[in-house]
Amino acid sequence: MVHQVLFIVFGLICVAGAINLLVQRHPISSALSLVVVMASLALIYLLLGAEFVAAIQVIVYAGAIMVLFVFVIMLLNAGAEERTRGSRMALIVGVPGVIILAGTVGWMLVSGSGRLGGVNLVGPSSFGETHAIARLLFKEFLLPFEITSVLILIAIMGAVVLGKREN
């Protein structure tokens, strides 16, 4: 019972933060709304029993990446953005696209609710424990994991090269 209530509360906070992110005009307010979204996502992970993922979500996304976002916004001293009345392309292509996408995803979830499998919200689960995740990362998915880290390293080196180029 408590779990369901908490899930709904954090889910609502998450969605509210996401909407606020789009509505706010100042970049700092948008960035802080994104922090709220990430923090509430971390709490939902915690409710699912994935404590390690929750902690990493807070440390990496809310604590490191978003701090860098805020840092850059502060450094560039970005002001409030201007409003436009929207383009016609968005109206003609965007709105129907969003409706079709939302409809498809919703229909998939409703029709496939029996096949998709689920997670027990109340009872203890062990799929998110530190040991379980370590075993998955370093045994089953070792190669993809290492390749991803090499990919990120290449991206960092690319950023350094682009940043240092003189012209």
Add this chain to the structure above:
Amino acid sequence: MDTKTFIIAAVIKIALVVFIMLTGVAYTTWLERKLIGRIQNRWGPTRVGPFGLLQPLADGVKFILKEDLLPDYVHKGLFILAPMLALVMSLISIAVIPFGETITIAGHTTALQISGITHAGGGISDINIGLLIILGVTSIGVYGVALAGWSSNSKYSLLGSLRASAQMISYELALGLSLVGILLLSGTLSLREIVFSQSGNWVLGGHDTHVPHWFIFPQIVGFFIYLLAAYAETNRIPFDMPEAETELVAGYHTEYSSMKFAMFFMAEYVNMFTVACLATLLFFGGWHGPHLGFLPPIGQALLPVVYFAAKVFFFIFLYIWIRGTLPRFRYDQLMAFGWKFLLPLAIANIIVTSLIVAWGA
């Protein structure tokens, strides 16, 4: 333990720990002024009460009674939110720190830790990602400093908070990596379990060496990386770039007054306590110490807490001693030191430790 007892015990523990922590913070400021005074051949505070012992109370009254200024052109919401965020985040990390093993009062056994839970069978457990929670909460605390500088709408504040966020992100890496050696040796992220894995003495080749089984001995490199990175994380001398008063007036809290300034001040000192507690728990065996058989039972029960407090006091003393001794780094030196020296050293420490652990297994 039923729900009612659990809630009562938790509320009592929270009230007690917050009271002790804030009193400790107040008297650390007294100790700092006194010690720095002696180091610089002065007396420090002497006027209010014997040895100036009531000085923290006078300071507290002064902070509450001062005018709470809200400068023009500040971002009002964030300006008020920032000090609260800094203080709340620094206080939350205390919740997962174990101060001792257990204590039994009127038949109820409870862990000396806010987040410790007594099971129906009498077993005690705590949050099994305690260390990650401290790291996560500290990384959220950066927002307090960053937003304070930005929302103040003042160039000194902004420069201070830019320096602070850059410095904290850079040193967080070295800080996190310096603790990996401990995790490799203990095999757990729970602070309670890490302390338990440090009981007894080191055994070398079948001989009891009479050296306590503390992780400082195999992880001395990790310990120094942790200490340096933690000093930078808490913005203390020699890494107090964000509030360098000769360059930036007071850094990120230039525009703050009254209790809002006091909140930043308290947050800094609570963070110092967190760093000291973590160093004690991870490297110096937590509440472990020599067994003293001649003490009465009440003394025996409180001895672990006394050991813990003594070790924490040592680290607080070290903070103040270093403040009285070392000058401030230059900003480029600080960044180069963090990225080009501490980070590679921490990675080398992890590689060597994991090789030794793998060889032993």
